[in-house]
Amino acid sequence: MQEFSKKLAVQFKPKYLFAHLVLFGVGLVLLYPLIFMVTVGFFTEEEFMTTVLGLLPFAKQPTWENFLVLFNGSADAAIQQYFLNSTIRTVYATFWALLTALLAGYVFARLKFRGKEVIFLTLLATQMIPATVALIPTYLQFARWPFAGGNNIFTGGTGILDTWWVYLIGGPSINIMGAFLVKQSMEKVPYELDEAAKVDGAGTLRIIFRILLPLQMPIMAFIAITTALATWNDFITPFFYTSSDHLQTLPAAITRLSSAAASPGTVPNWPLIITLSLGTTLPALLLFFFFQKYIVQGLANTGIKG
Amino acid sequence: MISNEGKAVEPDGGQLAVTGGLRKFPRKSAVKRRDGLIAAIILTPMILWWLVLSGFPTLFGFVLGFFEWIGISDSPKFVWFDNYVRFFRDPLYYQALWRSIWLGGLVTSITLLAGFGASLLMNMPLFGKGIYRSVWYIPAVTSTVATTQIFNILLDTNNGVINNILISMGKPPIVWQYSVFWGVFWIVVYSVWKGVGGAALIWLAGLQSVDTALYEAADIDGAGRFAKLMHVTLPGLKPIATYIVITNLISAIQIYEQVLFMTNGGPYGQTEVLVFRIYRDAFWDFNLGMAGASSLIMAAIVLTATVFYYRWSTVSDRSITTRRSRKIRKGGL
């Protein structure tokens, strides 16, 4: 309790007031477009069309219609199914990203072997290539996947296109950016920790998961957040490599609903489109709130001081 | 790559990137052999998998850079370096590349600096810092398609919010879309808006992993706030800095969606960046050869920059790590 009041008193020091002011003020500016989105969500299409927009538009006859579409979907949108698909996909991808980043990060940070830097930089180099260039080759590769989807060796069917494999296949592949981050972070951890563990007879896996992983929690949380959000928001993969309704994810389905709300030559139904895109953001936000608390526990409180 | 790893067990081969910390291990071939084996076991499946799924399609795209392949139904024709020659002759391409580079540089530096400042504030024991952190990060959560549309509504020339406010103040509205300055300005604002929270977050993770023992040691030495920032915080952040600079640069140079949705390359192609050009080549003109060649050139440039930066930063990193671990040992380990 005493701790608390001390902490409270400190908040009123000029330095702290300044920090509050900046973080709050800029934060408000950063949040502004999203607040704008929320207020627009209450408009009907007709009212939005005739409103002269001010800093924040408020609907005269607010409606829940747009938000209802989000939860009920329309007849052709099985929202629950999309939500489930999105969730499974995100959890799967995040799991593998964390695992491969941790293991590969360990290898690059701690082990000594020939060709390490070449391998590492080659992997890193591939991240510099605009994804656009691989889009069509990947499509061809999926379509020609051997012995899948009616293919004999390479031809005949549609390969793994339009199947769940499109989402699952990338899992065990190395998460390069994650590995990079883990490597950078692990290099700061003193070797004495590893050595001490080794003396106690710990194997490699034990060192990774018992000794090093706890120290990497903030970093792992960051990787989890970015991977989960990227996967959740990704609409290229479902859009490009699948067609069937039962394979769509939330963003893909919402992109579809949005494009239906914007037919040629008409003014798009902005309130609906904006509400829908807010809707995809919401679960992602919850995800963030869930993971972000791990970042608080910095290395300082996990006993690195030895 | 695999054979490369296999050879790693060779005794006393050349050593690469040995960090200061590693030097403390006995330089025995037995350790190295064991390390190589573990590395092979861990990395081989991941990298093989990655080669099949990402490496192969990417190389496929690159190889196309040596072909003229216009139209889906024509068969590709091998043209050596024609596409590359065209790239450096046609202002459409080299100007787009140049634009990508300086725009990417601008976005990266502003995002990182602003993010760093914010992370210093967020690292203070403030009330509600979790909320601040979340609020700052929210823009990164949103989808680009949706939020660029919001920016467009705000910036619309005719009925946009900002121009409405300008008009109500008696000022003439601004035609944003036909000014290069404003086009670049809003692309940068959007990119920073979306990126600054993420940057702050990762800087923060870095800050929190700086050993508090070092601050205590500095306090004992009577170091001032600025001295602590320069001699403890910044060196401690170096590895994270390497990561954050490289990743931000990579993504900033590939800025494309905000350009597509906000300026569409205009006015008169003056905000057209290279990835935008690549996209148009691949999907509008079915000119997959040019798209492949442009991608390769772009990758080569980013790679060169990255390797230099990486080298430079890891070299200086080694000395710091050594210094630091010595200090730590002195300080109580």
Place this chain on the structure above:
Amino acid sequence: MKIKKIAALTGTALLAAALSACGGGGAATTENGTGAEKAGGEVSSTPGMTTIKVLNEGAVSIGVGKLDDLFAAKEKEYTDTGVSLDYTPGSPVETFPLQYQKIMSEQLKSKKIEVVTEDWGWGEPLIQKQTAGFLAKNIPDIIVGETQMPGFAQQGLLEPFPDEMADEIRETVSPAAWKPMEVDGKIYGLAAQPGVSNLFWNKKLVEQAGIDPNKTITTWQELRDNVKKVTEAGAGKFYGGGVYAAPNFGGYLRYGALIAINGGSFADDSGQPAFNSPQNAETVALLKDLNAAHPPGLMVNNNEGSYFDAWNKGQIAYLIDGPWRVQESKTAGLDLGMAPIPLSPNGKAANVTIGAAFHSVPKDAKNKEAAFEYIKVMYGEQIQQLVADSNTRSPILKSIGESQKYQDKHPEMYLHYQAMSGDVTGLPTFTKDNSKAWQLWGDAVVKSIMTDGDIQSLLDEAQQRALNVTK
């Protein structure tokens, strides 16, 4: 050391290159599937029926999947919101997409054909996915699209309509539905309810400028004068307007009609640019005059929605646009006039299709015969009667569009039908680097409009640069 490293890298690259060469060969030598296999998904076909895959078009879409399975949910959606499902041909229809698909399903069932729909989006995403689909030879039996479709036809990716079908179409169907898809005397696609542009005006605004709102204007000069008058009367509150002219397809499609009226064109018959003809310069001069009658920057705003937003808000008085404008203006509560697009002194009526969903059968389609049956139903009497009853678009079947009954019942849409029956074209596709050529054109036009540069020399410059690109 260094050399070893480089060698290792090179080796890796070579290996991967070899691998990719194999893969490329595999893809290139791929032949058509046997037709027996079915693409993924959980759709099963009824024995004895041929299943065709059809891409959705927004205006008639009721969802994705097997068509017959979609009706129940859609009907429920309508009844839940209190919309009646009843429809008798010849009377207004409230459930257009549902009725459209029901007719489709019934008609095709009698020919032992079943339809499965897929949604590949519209615009740029659609083009991307179609490109990939063509390359991988994984493409539905019917594909739809707008500006990209003539390009696909020119590249030989589409199957020409069988001769007797093409002859029948030429004889009984309005040219707007197929003319843009005609390449070398063969027809490659058909739109069941295409649009062309007309002139619309906001009667209230026109009246405020002291112009008779019921008088039809017929010449460019009148248009120039009227937009000027309205702009002056509006005094910054509202403007004369005219036509959307941004450097994108939304712009080209709309002022393309003015280009065609004045006898100009974007490209010659061999797909080379024809930017700098005096006719084009005259049209661009008109655009420049119209721009003076717009709020700053509106006419060339990249976002087409902004332009029509201004119309709906009663900020511009004149507009050249497709037939959906009638319905949408009624929704926005505007009293509008409608007429054919005014003509230039030496011009004659001409138009460009807009908002047309061309349906085509790809060369690599698995069930081409069944796919052509689908297209036949599209221009069949029942579907076309439904389009007529919808009153947002005009039917393409001459027997319905030209009937006295249609003329009396739907006067506005009959006006639109007449515009469809004249000299109608689509936008051309340039032989090479299509997007670059278009961009050069679009930028030259915007520069002419927004700056004081000489129009002819701006167009000359664009022509020169475009020739370097397309040759």
